[in-house]
Amino acid sequence: MTQLTSLSIQNFRNCASAQFELSSGLNLIVGNNAAGKTAIIEAIWLLATGRSFRSQKSHHLIQHNTQSTTIFCETKSSYNPDEIHKIGIQKTLDNTLLRIDGETIKSHGPIAKLLPIQLLTPESHKLLEEGPKARRQFMDWGCFHQSEDFMPLWRNYQRGLKQRNHALKKRLPKEQVQLWDQTLVENAKQIDVIRQNYLDELTPYLITFCQALMPEIETDVVCQYRAGWPKTTEDLLELYQQNFAKEQQLGHTQYGAHRADIRFKFNNQEAMNILSRGQQKLFVCALLLAQASLHEKVVNEPVIMLIDDLPAELDEIHRTKLLELLQILNIQHIITTTSKDLIPILNKETSKTWNIELGKVCSS
Ligand SMILES: Nc1ncnc2c1ncn2[C@@H]1O[C@H](COP(=O)(O)OP(=O)(O)OP(=O)(O)O)[C@@H](O)[C@H]1O
Ligand SMILES: [Mg+2]
Known part of the structure; x- marks a missing residue:
């Protein structure tokens, strides 16, 4: 070990x-x-x-x-x-x-x-309460350890995103923004598959540890993965092209792997809305234990x-x-x-x- x-x-x-x-x-x-x-x-x-x-x-x-x-x-x-x-x-x-x-x-x-290494602090329940960043980091911790491909893809994506956001912010011509679309789309799609697979593998472990730590909750947790772009989107490249004017106004890229999130639901209700503060902490423990168990299985x-x-x-x-x-x-x-x-x-x-x-x- x-x-x-x-x-x-x-x-x-x-x-x-x-x-x-x-x-x-x-x-x-x-x-x-x-x-x-x-x-x-x-x-x-x-x-x-x-x-x-x-x-x-x-x-x-x-x-x-x-x-x-x-x-x-x-x-x-x-x-x-x-x-x-x-x-x-x-x-x-x-x-x-x-x-x-x-x-x-x-x-x-x-x-x-x-x-x-995993970390539990008195602030850890914020994983549920706050914005998607902590949940992305949680998911990406697992992706990083379990997939050799993940880190290079994420780095390429970040590099492209930085350039594209810079071009949008400076209001550079459309072609200079779109120069980065292909890089973003190619990397985002692969990141998406790795994240989706990771969550699919993690969920059974999460259900087990939720049952062990919070047997009083009768329904199983459901993890809903959000890719970072609308579910209805068939072609991300096209979405970037259609959305150009709006993104130029915003000065940053609105959709992509940098916007991914996970929603945790019990009985179709957001975990943070129905769990007590103590249960929120236990839920974060269950997430870490699930991640630890899957890590042990895959990475040995x-x-x-x-x-x-x-x-x-x-x-x-x-x-x-x-x-x-x-x-x-x-x-x-x-x-x-x-x-x-x-x-x-x-x-x-x-x-x-x-x-x-x-x-x-x-x-x-
Ligand atoms: N750069 C530094 N150099 C010296 N002392 C520091 C520095 N940064 C923080 N400290 C001091 O270190 C001490 C230890 O802080 P720490 O937060 O680790 O304590 P703790 O044992 O976790 O306390 P608590 O039970 O209140 O959480 C504090 O008194 C703090 O003021
Ligand atoms: Mg302390």
């Missing part, structure tokens, strides 16, 4: 230096408010994705009065015990250095592939789950249920909490606990 075996953090937020030798199951980080718990989760997320979920500015992440932050980990695969990787990121104010096994790499893609490696402030997410019964499922699925999990008593330790042998105080970590 993909597993972080060790983690080291230097000069990240309020944490000057921290080392962890991680366990294969539960890794619990306990600390009071402002101790630096979210900072640890954020540092791992930054290493895995190249981004923070709190700030896009490097100077927010680098510890005050220092020049750079470094996060480094070692990973192990359980299917092949010889497959060990050393992965690192160093961020200065104006530069990012990425390394895998001593080699400098240019893009974050290879690290993201080696570190399939389980994901690693980061959960920031688990008690803020779920009540005692559902915390235990989630922890049981993570254990059954063999998912390494790194969880933060303000109180140790709120987290049941289901298996002592695969669990470890640390205390964190003012950015200083010590094992307990």
Whole structure:
């Protein structure tokens, strides 16, 4: 299984230096408010994705009065015990250095592939409430890990979209806008097939985890995929041509793969309208567990789950249920909490606990 075996953090937020030798199951980080718990989760997320979920500015992440932050980990695969990787990121104010096994790499893609990490935070329920971006990112996480073709298609699409939007915004002549239509259409159609297939494969898992976490809901969830253009559209290229005047007015491309979305429905009603806040959080857990299970089946490696402030997410019964499922699925999990008593330790042998105080970590 993909597993972080060790983690080291230097000069990240309020944490000057921290080392962890991680366990294969539960890794619990306990600390009071402002101790630096979210900072640890954020540092791992930054290493895995190249981004923070709190700030896009490097100077927010680098510890005050220092020049750079470094996060480094070692990973192990359980299917092949010889497959060990050393992965690192160093961020200065104006530069990012990425390394895998001593080699400098240019893009974050290879690290993201080696570190399939999922994140649950007290804000995760926004996946349902907010605009389609978070739902697209959720879907594209799976597409990225399961289809080699997805990333190049998405990059080509983005490049074309940027140029086309630039031409629309500058009100360049029609031909200069339409120059990009073919690129957009070709890539969008292939992205569409990958996303549609991914959701089709994901849905049975999602139904299973919704039943496990929310047995009180009697109907199964339905995932309605939206491609990013009207269902009635037979020819996307023609749609672009017909819609040119409107898009020129808007100054951007109205339809395409960048507008895809998913609607989750129970009994034909939008999930966010009928689920309680707690159920919304459980639904997001079900989405992540479904994604984790499908990932394990297709890629043959389980994901690693980061959960920031688990008690803020779920009540005692559902915390235990989630922890049981993570254990059954063999998912390494790194969880933060303000109180140790709120987290049941289901298996002592695969669990470890640390205390964190003012950015200083010590094992307990
Ligand atoms: N760049 C930085 N340098 C030094 N300290 C920082 C930096 N950025 C944030 N901090 C401080 O780090 C501390 C830890 O914040 P963090 O959000 O990780 O705490 P937390 O343990 O998750 O708290 P809570 O339980 O309230 O969520 C805060 O006191 C914050 O002010
Ligand atoms: Mg926090």
